[in-house]
């Protein structure tokens with residue numbers, strides 16, 4: 001599958017899974033919540049794979065500060081997925097951690113949205129490299 005199709009497709013699939021994660025979290029459907037988290041993380045991995053391949057088609061370095069900014073943000077966001085895993089596991093053992101789990105879950109969702117937005121902005125201003133397909 002080409003990255004121009006694979007990247008937007010898996011980005012939408014990841015966001016749909018994350019929507020399901022939030023819905024099942026609020027509905028306290030733990031048996032669906034945790035498998036949906038696993039699906040979101042796998043789908044995010046596939047999105048990152050296509051994003052890297054898509055990046056090779058464009059002259060991203062020429063976009064200026066947005067390129068290192070987006071890369072740093074993308075790495076931070078990927079690492080931040082560990083936070084709801086840690087606080088979610090604590091919530092299973094001790095329900096008083098739920099408030100912290102909700103806070104870090106929203107932090108991760110916020111970081112995911114701004115990573116996608118800065119990535120899209122970077123691709124919009126980048127020139128396509130000639131002769132690369």
Ligand code: HEM
Pocket residue numbers: 021022024025026028029030033034037040081084085086087088089091092098099101102105106108109
């Ligand atoms: C991106 C990852 C995740 C997101 C966005 C997320 C989001 C949420 C949200 C919004 C809630 C509802 C909070 C509330 O009612 O105040 C929730 C509840 C919960 N989450 Fe997550 N979560 C994530 C990952 C995880 C993981 C990895 C675990 C377990 C290892 C987990 C375990 C739980 C538990 C036990 C609850 C409480 C359900 C109940 O009330 O019975 N979550 N989550």
